[in-house]
Amino acid sequence: MPNPVTPLLEVCGLKTWYPVKKGVFARTVGHVHAVDGVDLTLYRGETLGIVGESGCGKSTLARTILRLEKPREGTVSLGGQNVLALRGEALRAYRRTVQVVFQDPHASLNPRHTVLELLTEAMLVHGLVTRDTCREAAARLLADVGMPDDILDRYPYAFSGGQRQRLCIARALALGPQLLICDEAVSALDLSVRAQVLNLLQDLKAKHGLSYLFITHDIGVVQHLADRIAVMRNGKFVETGSADDVLNTPTHPYTRLLLRAVPHIGIPLPEEADVSSETVPATAS
Amino acid sequence: MNRMAKETNILRRLWRRWDTRLCLLVIAVYCCAAVYGEAVYRYYRWTDQTPSYNQVHETARYVAPAFVRVFSGTPASAGQPLYLLGSDNLGRDVLQRLGQGPRIAFHVGIITSLIAIPLGVILGCLGGYFGGRVGSAVVWLCATVASMPGLLFILAVAMVVGQGLLGIYLGIGLTTWVSVCRNVRGEVIKHRGRAYVQAAQVLGYSHARIMFRHILPNVAHIILIAFSIRFPASVATEVFISFLGIGVQGEPSWGIMINNARLRLWQGVWWEMTFVTLAIFALVLAFNHLADALRDLLDPALRTEQV
Numbered sequence: 075m076p077n078p079v080t081p082l083l084e085v086c087g088l089k090t091w092y093p094v095k096k097g098v099f100a101r102t103v104g105h106v107h108a109v110d111g112v113d114l115t116l117y118r119g120e121t122l123g124i125v126g127e128s129g130c131g132k133s134t135l136a137r138t139i140l141r142l143e144k145p146r147e148g149t150v151s152l153g154g155q156n157v158l159a160l161r162g163e164a165l166r167a168y169r170r171t172v173q174v175v176f177q178d179p180h181a182s183l184n185p186r187h188t189v190l191e192l193l194t195e196a197m198l199v200h201g202l203v204t205r206d207t208c209r210e211a212a213a214r215l216l217a218d219v220g221m222p223d224d225i226l227d228r229y230p231y232a233f234s235g236g237q238r239q240r241l242c243i244a245r246a247l248a249l250g251p252q253l254l255i256c257d258e259a260v261s262a263l264d265l266s267v268r269a270q271v272l273n274l275l276q277d278l279k280a281k282h283g284l285s286y287l288f289i290t291h292d293i294g295v296v297q298h299l300a301d302r303i304a305v306m307r308n309g310k311f312v313e314t315g316s317a318d319d320v321l322n323t324p325t326h327p328y329t330r331l332l333l334r335a336v337p338h339i340g341i342p343l344p345e346e347a348d349v350s351s352e353t354v355p356a357t358a359s
Numbered sequence: 360m361n362r363m364a365k366e367t368n369i370l371r372r373l374w375r376r377w378d379t380r381l382c383l384l385v386i387a388v389y390c391c392a393a394v395y396g397e398a399v400y401r402y403y404r405w406t407d408q409t410p411s412y413n414q415v416h417e418t419a420r421y422v423a424p425a426f427v428r429v430f431s432g433t434p435a436s437a438g439q440p441l442y443l444l445g446s447d448n449l450g451r452d453v454l455q456r457l458g459q460g461p462r463i464a465f466h467v468g469i470i471t472s473l474i475a476i477p478l479g480v481i482l483g484c485l486g487g488y489f490g491g492r493v494g495s496a497v498v499w500l501c502a503t504v505a506s507m508p509g510l511l512f513i514l515a516v517a518m519v520v521g522q523g524l525l526g527i528y529l530g531i532g533l534t535t536w537v538s539v540c541r542n543v544r545g546e547v548i549k550h551r552g553r554a555y556v557q558a559a560q561v562l563g564y565s566h567a568r569i570m571f572r573h574i575l576p577n578v579a580h581i582i583l584i585a586f587s588i589r590f591p592a593s594v595a596t597e598v599f600i601s602f603l604g605i606g607v608q609g610e611p612s613w614g615i616m617i618n619n620a621r622l623r624l625w626q627g628v629w630w631e632m633t634f635v636t637l638a639i640f641a642l643v644l645a646f647n648h649l650a651d652a653l654r655d656l657l658d659p660a661l662r663t664e665q666v
Contacts, residue, residue, distance in 0.1 A: 173562075176554040196563070196564075
């Protein structure tokens with residue numbers, strides 16, 4: 075359960091703009107305001123769901139926190155440390171603390187590396203294991219994500235989307251992170267596999283004491299995973315609150331719109347019904 | 360199936376088609392000829408004799424090929440070599456000189472590739488991966504080198520380092536990396552945005568590790584194709600430069616033979632020119648066709664990831 079005392083990640087007034095270039099000399103004629111002033115606090119052991127439609131800046135927010143994009147303004151701090159100024163060993167330490175699982179499990183794994191290489195390279199680079207012990211470490215990671223350890227010498231193409239996503243999660247866990255950013259991590263999976271992976275994430279959270287920043291366009295996915303939900307639109311948070319509040323008593327019309335977009339099974343629900351309990355997929359037990 | 364199996368699989372698929380099998384066979388024959396030529400060359404150098412392919416027979420100039428003589432009924436004079444493919448203006452055996460051609464051709468093809476491909480790959484990787492200023496610098500360098508006429512550059516290099524093979528190696532090597540570089544750069548840009556590269560960045564790998572251990576193996580097919588395209592091109596360039604007289608000296612390169620054969624071609628001494636041209640034609644055709652087949656085989660296969 076969330077411990078509201080110690081914030082793990084704090085984002086303050088974050089703006090990430092992409093320049094729009096035109097003409098022969100690629101003059102900057104304007105900016106796409108992908109992330110336009112976001113404040114966010116993530117507490118230790120908490121799952122924060124970020125919901126919004128495609129192109130609203132969710133992924134850019136994640137990429138900025140991961141230092142894959144340079145922000146224009148604002149601060150990101152982890153445990154009181156300014157993330158955006160990190161260099162060298164401090165940056166490597168940050169890499170060990172914050173990891174990511176991307177959307178497309180087919181593109182996320184290097185097709186030329188075996189499972190063993192995929193899982194142990196990071197640990198070797200960060201000096202967490204030696205060549206002699208890395209096989210056992212990889213087997214432990216595979217056990218964590220519920221895969222057998224006889225696949226260590228196989229290549230990613232031998233696995234299905236769900237299995238690959240488990241491998242991605244295992245790779246992200248290799249460095250023992252405290253915060254796992256899931257950028258549409260289950261969007262590319264079909265419904266039954268999605269439920270399995272979500273349950274796996276839930277289990278891992280308890281086992282490793284993880285915090286999640288869970289980014290999705292599908293509010294149905296976060297509703298049984300997130301402690302708090304932030305609704306994003308056009309680069310800004312339009313509504314933030316505990317999951318129950320946001321789902322049951324949405325204040326912003328956009329949130330209501332998103333909630334109505336969740337597909338339902340069975341009789342169409344009346345407008346004010348308790349949406350959260352009704353829309354869990356049948357397989358997500 | 361692992362990496363090794365994949366590579367042998369490509370070879371097997373090339374072998375299964377009759378046309379590419381023919382190409383492989385032709386290239387294999389030339390390889391053998393090159394090794395044989397190198398052995399002959401070394402032998403004569405070691406024993407300090409005039410190589411048999413350079414031996415002058417003043418009495419046997421412009422002897423027609425043996426099979427032509429059989430048809431026309433000209434008797435062979437006593438003590439004269441057989442001259443299966445005739446003799447040239449100094450009575451040297453065309454067949455033996457022809458056999459030395461692959462040696463020089465392979466030297467040029469391989470050594471210029473060893474200069475051009477690493478240069479192109481490293482610059483292409485840097486330019487594609489970093490983009491921005493580094494990328495612009497690489498593009499600028501490519502454009503600058505490409506805008507110079509290649510032959511002029513090779514001539515200039517040959518002037519600086521002196522005549523002979525070194526000038527050819529450097530001249531060709533330093534001009535033909537541009538296409539390799541552009542291809543690699545384009546492919547690296549494609550891969551840079553993929554999630555596996557971003558995951559590698561998030562995992563805290565160094566740029567060098569991401570470039571050379573993660574991206575490079577995925578663009579390796581470009582290098583293989585580049586090699587099979589530029590090998591025959593550099594062979595042809597060497598022939599042309601030697602023809603101009605600034606390349607190989609004192610050794611029977613194909614270009615020198617063509618230059619030589621030119622002198623009496625109008626008097627009906629057709630054999631030297633014909634056989635040299637055929638030899639070059641077969642090698643270049645085999646390589647070009649193989650390059651095409653390789654591209655067909657490798658490019659779509661990797662794009663759809665069906666291994």
